[in-house]
Amino acid sequence: MRKPTKEIQLTSYDELLGINESESSAQGKVVEVPLDELHSFKNHPFQVNDDEEMDDLVESIRQHGVLNPGIVRPRPEGGYEIISGHRRKRGSELAGLSTLPVLIQEYSDDEAVIIMVNANIQRENILPSEKAFAYKMKMEALRHQGMKDSKGEDTAELVGKKAGDSGRKVQRYIRLTELLPELLERVDQKKLNFISAVSLSYLTKEEQEWVVQCITEKRVSISGKAAEELKKYSAEKKLTRLAVELALCKEKKESRKLSFSEERVNRYFPAEYSKEQMEEVICRLLEEWSKNEIPSK
Template sequence: MVAEKKATIVNIPIEKIRPNPYQPRKTFDEVALQELAESIQKNGVFQPIIVRPSSVLGYELIAGERRFRASKLAKQATIPAIVRQFNEDEMVEIAILENLQREDLSPLEEAQAYEKLMKQLQLNQTQLAEHLGKSRPYIANYLRLLGLPQATKKLLQTGELSMAQARTLLSLQDKDKVNALAQKTVNEGLTVRNLTGLVEQLNGQKNKVNKRKKVRDIAEPYYRQSEQLLGEKFGTKVTVNSSKKSGKGKIEIDYFSVADFNRILDVLHINLD
């Protein structure tokens, strides 16, 4: 983890700030940037960006890419900044962690951020999960998205395809059919449940004649997909155990510490005070 540094807040000429060369985020919402620029014109920048002295010219941006870009759009001469000393490894980590904290980060961008952190910090999935306070399955599920073909990744990046749909497509055995099925999912508005059935058919699974078995075959992958969605919601492993006869069952949510238990309660909006 990046150590705390002494900081000084100053107004720095925007022309003396270089973009962060390690910025993992490549796509920015132009409409949102323009709205932020208009706000900055009226009210200024409330939260300083973070920079470090540059050995080349002026300063290098570490965190605050959107504020920096919007300030340039607003034609601001200066911007408030916190000046800190960071080495190259710390610059990369901070840039990635800042992006991970953004609410509008796409699943693919989040997966790419985890991959970069693993490489930069030389961590495996378990170590990265501990570093970020998440479960290993949570990290693994995002990293699997990087195995999708490029056209499907684009649909995921633009939000046309959900993470649950993308993960269902990963189970398709014939990888040459993934892009076509992804586009079909978008065009026809297929639900995850519908998509799961199509994937099973393409994987060569035969339909059962017995009606009860049909219901069971459809329900089982539905429960497994529900486990994945709940796991993403709570950031931990979730197990759904169901009875095929009665339809009853239970949901088990794993936690790894008291702090993790309290975090899950917060997700559920449960206050025991």
């Protein structure tokens, strides 16, 4: 492992990261470290995308350099693990730089997690999935430390304090980590609302698979009412693939507000058919029609 070479002045932002000033000055200095010696934090929950925001960061780095140094810790196998600075590293790569200014510190796993989350959680445009896994990691780290603040707030309250979220909101975000990736992606894409997603997180993985298949094949959306109904049936061990399909298909059918005269309905259905059976048949026909599987006449 090569030694860092060039020392530069630290721009103070310790308060944001929760680092004690005397502790930081005693433990390390800001130095330039080669980019190929910097490695991502294990299970880093925040995405680093080559998007418009990255383009802005690259342009800023080209004009002014990296204004705030990253924070890293030494790795037993060599090099350094990035605690804060993943986007700055990528921006430096795209700007053609070979090093990144960093503060090298010795942190335990739990300390590193807390600082990593605190450094990122107040960023704009954080995805629900990012916040969910970040809160989960910070929750586990704080529990390992047995931490409570001076006001006696519980761990969930402490986790959300930096971002201004209540303990209850934190718990709901953490529930999202129980979703299948396909459902969590829909939350990020705003195709599935937050409250509905939290309800679906209580379904088993197999039950969630049924939901994914239904919304993909039937092209239905999930309302809070439907998600809560699925959660209820799951808790009662009564949820089946058919029940998922009926609940979501019913939502779509009702949203269309279709109505048929009794005379017209009786023309196409046997007399022994119940209202529920007729509704189910109509629902299935509408789904097939919407996929152009049957001609419209």
